Amino acid sequence: MDVTAPAHRLSAAVSAASRLLPARTALRLRADAAGLTVAGRDPDLTVRFDCPATTHTDGEVAVPAAPLAETLKMLGAEPVRVVVEGSRLALRLDQARFALPVLPSVVESPASELPQVSEVDGHVFASALRIVAGTAAKDDPLPLFTGVRVQAGDGELTLTASDRYRMAVARLPLRSPGALDVLVPAALLTEAARQARGVVGLHSGPGRFGLSWAGGLVGTAVLDAGFLSEEAIPSGAVDTIVTLDADALAAAVRRVGVYAEDRRVLTLEVGDTQVRLASARQDTGEAEETLKADVSGGRTSPSFQARYLLDALGAFTGERVVLSIQPGMRACVLRAAETGEVALTYYLMPMLAR
Template sequence: MDVTAPAHRLSAAVSAAGRLLPARAALRLRADAGGLTVAGSDPDLTVRFGCPATTHTDGSVAVPAAPLAETLKMLDTDVVRLVVEGTRLALRLDNARFALPLLSAGSAPPDAEPPRVSEVDGTTFASALRIVAGTAAKDDPLPLFTGVRLQAGEHLTLTASDRYRMAVARLPLRSPGALDVLVPAALLTEAARQAKGVVGLHAGPGRFGLSWQGGLIGTAVLDAGFLSPDAIPTRSVDTTVTLNADALAAAVRRVGVYAEDRRVLTLEVGDTQVRLASARQDTGEAEETLKADVSGGRTSPSFQARYLLDALHAFAGERVELSIQPGMRACVLRAAQPGEVELTYYLMPMLAR
């Protein structure tokens, strides 16, 4: 194999693959008339990224991912030439040479691409996913709560929860398709960060994939059966409050400084306003009142401040509607005027001390 590639483009492709694959993974580089392909896989995951290149001699090699990524990051050059030299892959520059050992083909299994079932706009998908995946647990013994459920029909629905909150986003598909999978949230978020333009959704037995021009990821899926907003009772709403999400978030940040260690704040609902108040023996006390449209009863829930801020951040720049249920039932947050992406955020209340 002998190929010349833009150093920054190749570095971006190798780094993207490295972030998705295990630390000791191998990368397979394949050069042909179409350019250079960077690919890697383990038993559960397959990644593939394209890079423009001038191929002098076709070929395919496997090399260690980590040293290749680190070397490319530190290069201060526009182009790099990759040449197989015996049992090494050499990275040649005008004034330097770096050589990596070639690995056996068995270190890099062949790509697997499940069938495409539909397509979605990449920007819209990534934006919705950032919000939804933020509610997934980062480290939980139950894999169910570390994933994002993707369900497709006429629309694409994304769902995630860490048991204290749940976010559900509904966004348009470019074509109808059948899909119901649970994908690890961290992997899906990193993949969506790389995706550009139209993103293909792929599904096969026990597998899910995302593809876009120049990139593909395929992964084994988790059990999606139990993660559903249908399991959350929402028929007991007795208070509805509508106000500016940014104004409420700013008030939560200010008043939260004076809250006790758990940072639990109560939204005291009045006829035309909500009041936030907190006190702490060593820092003092604070209260702030905001105008709001209020209907129904006067149920006043308490929330952990950081969870409430996460929920309000999802509605930045909008007016948000809080549908409040009595007792320890979930509060439902929605945009007062939903846009292309319909987002619903379920937030569990806390016991006020």
């Protein structure tokens, strides 16, 4: 194999593949008339990224991912010559040469292409996913709480995630009709969507899900999606509706939260035309702040964990947010006052105030 490629473009492809794959996974570089392809796989995951290149000699080689990624990151934007020299893969520049060991060739059965079921705008998808995936658990003995449920049907894509204490549901338009219902590991899906550009294809097959875009492909095994559902959260007992500026409320939460106890729980006292945030800590004192708001329904005083409330409000930055408050320990439902291209619903469980 002998190929010349821009070092920064090759670095981006190698880094993207390395972030998605488990540590110590080898990368396969393949050069042909179309350019250079960086690929890797394990039993659950397949990734492929294309890199523009001038191919002098076709070929394919496997190399360790970590040293290749670290070396390329330091080379800048100049062209790099990537050539097999015996048992080494050499990276050649005008004044430097770096050589990595060529790993034994492993005969792999080609990954079956997952059929594409629909398409979505990549930027809108990544923006919605960033919010929804933030409510998934980072580590949980029940895998369903570490995933994002991806459902397609009736012309829209629905993304759902929850860590038991909160749930986010985003609905966005599909570019083409299709049917899909899978639960995908949240961290993997977020990283894959971050790499995607332009129109993103949604793929599905038995036990697998995939994303594709111009120059990239990620396919993964899926989790059991059956139990993660918005319908499982009662939301029909709303007795108080509060509408106010999300950024103003978030700023007040940050200030008042300084005085909260170790659990960082704040009380939101709803009045006739305002809401009052209050917290107290025995060793530092107490704080309260009042914000104007549009209020309808009964008066109530739910309490929330500050960081969860901030996460929820962050999804509505720059907007007015509607808080539909239910009595007792039922979820508070947050939505934007004016729905945009993405319809987001955020469920936040209240906390018991001390």
